[in-house]
Amino acid sequence: MPKLQFDKARCSTCKAVSCLTKCQYLSLDAASAKKEWQKIINGEDSFVLEACTTCYACEEYCPHGNHPFYMIVDRQEEQGILPSPRPIITMWVNQCEPVGKFTVGLMQEKALSYCFLPHFNALAHGKLFEDIEYSVIFGQEFFCNAVYLHYAKTSLIRARLPGILDNIRKQGIKELICLHDECYATYASLAPAYGIEVPFKPVHYYEYLIERLKSLKGMVKPLGLKVAFQRNCSTRLIPQMDAVLDDLLKLIGVERIDRKYDRKNALCCAEIFRMGKGPDLADDVQKRNLDDMQASNPDYVVFNCPACWDSLAGKVAERGLQPIHIIDLCKLAIGEEQSLKLAKMEAEV
């Protein structure tokens, strides 16, 4: 079983212990943080393991790229800590189990990954995808499995991921455009951290969109919009993509508002907190985030992750704000319409 490639020496010389001192859900000074972190490294009990909300942010806060979050999750699992109730974890383990039903389109060497998210059925069409829209993989067989970081199950990731990668390879895919940020994070961060070889080139869809928009240059009309960005958990595993997003937004004439809960201080959608820690924390985080979005007076609230969309887009709309996915924002820039919209949910009585 692949093991986390973690360098204890890097942590031993670290004075800031940013992984814990910067945590938005803990309150630790450097000395206490150092003590707790040492316990975690040693495989000893630390309250941090129970308190961790699994927001992934420490992975970004570590200046040494030493994967503190993956270490925390490994230790949670070793100590039998359940970040969410056991039945919730069981549900997740079962529902994403590969069962040998491959859902693929007309495959090319370059393909789109929908992960296990039907939202991309609406999003990944139109000019931006016209040469590739049918070269698609979807479902459990291609599911990146990173979600198990929320559930103290790196063993499951390590067990399933090689098979998933092999399934992708078997489709003849050389270059996989990951429409779900978390897939890219899996192939660009998680897999390498555990020494798992990725047999294709993962491409973040931000990069794909930039290239595509450049090739459609004549069609791109700067939108002149100001947006609040909803940063999702998996962006913490690939913080280098944040600057790429800035480039993308610049290309379509969109200003990313410098609000309190964006960038390193971002708040995630918090729906995982609801299942793991209960409604009080989730409601508090969502309220602070939505208040901040509202105060920033954006033309749109922009989503990267479909799971964040499911959790927050409705609440954003209830506040009179307009939710939109990044792909749709790019579509607006080339004169196409928003394709992912809020489901109309009327109580049927």
Add this chain to the structure above:
Amino acid sequence: MIDIYSELTAIIDKDYVSNSKEELYMYGRDPGLMPAHEPEYVVMPTTVEEVQAIIRLANREKIAVVPKGGGLSLTGLVIPQKGGILLDMKRMDKIIEVNEKGGYAIVEGGTTHGALKSHLLKNYPHLRHSIPDSPPIATVVANAVIHGQGRLTQQRGFNSDMVSGLEVVLPTSEICKIGSCAVSQYWFSKGPPLPDLSSLFFGWFGTTGVITKLGIKLYPCKKYRDPVLFLTDKAELVPDIMRKLGRTEMIEDLVVNAQPIPLRYKDNYYILFYITGDTEEEMEFKRKMCWSALWDYFEKREGGFVSLVPEMKAPMLSMPSKDTTRFADVSKGGGFEYSGPIAPIEKYPVYVKKLIDLAEKYGLFYSSAARMIDGGHSMMFSFSYTFNRADPQTMKRAKDALDEAAEFAIENGGVMWKPNLDEQKITMAKMDPNTLDLMMRIKKLLDPNGIMNPGNWEVSK
């Protein structure tokens, strides 16, 4: 030789009388596993007088009469065991009155739940009735006759408890009003303060008369309705979870699902309940009360709430649920049936274990939905198995599993809901003899010629 067909066409337009082979074939079976038996005639009356005339004829000629609603019981209750006349009530489908202030509707004997729902949505969107999770062609009357359950059963009891009056053609052909409507123009009560005679017609499966009109109580539609899903992987916790939620008096419907597919259901018990309210504040308050009721399980990590995305909520909000139809074709071939004991909710763990044991023993796909009744005084637990209609061996295995489930359920304190003929026999064998004797005496008194749906609730001679 009496020409019954001609006599029937003298009562009802000949377009609605049939003895043609293909129609008798269709009316001789239901979607479940009980053996087929065809009627000799099918008639579709439109008036109570027509029903009356048919019953008179049947008495005179000692021919069986089987009244039929949607024919969806799955347990063969309207398969004409002794042939005779099948009385298809579909054309008696009027919604006669909606008494908005009194909160009830009066419908004819063949009015479907789908039609009543549509009528209320269109004309009285602030009112609703208890919709069962059967296809919308289920009739209001037949559902009450079998003591059906619906979306308001957790709060209000069996759908038959929500009846507010009846018009019945007795087996001896008299038209009889039952409840307040017997002395008043208002249909507000099926019994009190009078002797409650309505119980002579519910649970009897048409053996005591034909219900031609029925008053059904209506309840307020709340502005908001939200499904909440709680999971546990321990069957032994389910009764307490049900009880605790029931005792909050904050929830509408509650159903516990156990099934191995889709995979997200595997190894867990899905406790789905609904909260309703007229304001966001009311909804939030109820949500918090429910969280609070189950907090111990959450803290011990033995149970948890699922964050539901819109795609998950949509099927949960649909009424009736379409899941039953989907489940029916899991094995391909479109067959499923369930034994549904009504039982104390404390029996959930032993029932669900038996459900799974029987599925393994007979090589079947299983599912169970347990609906809480009346705040937790009882539940309906379904032992559901699918089968392929083109495969008699699978059908036999399913029937054997259901028979064994019924025996187990009764041995363990349950009472079979809408029992098929075999289950009726087991029930009567177990029944207090004086009760059984009373039932038989009532039946004989009401139906001296034994013409009404014969075969049902009959003691073997």
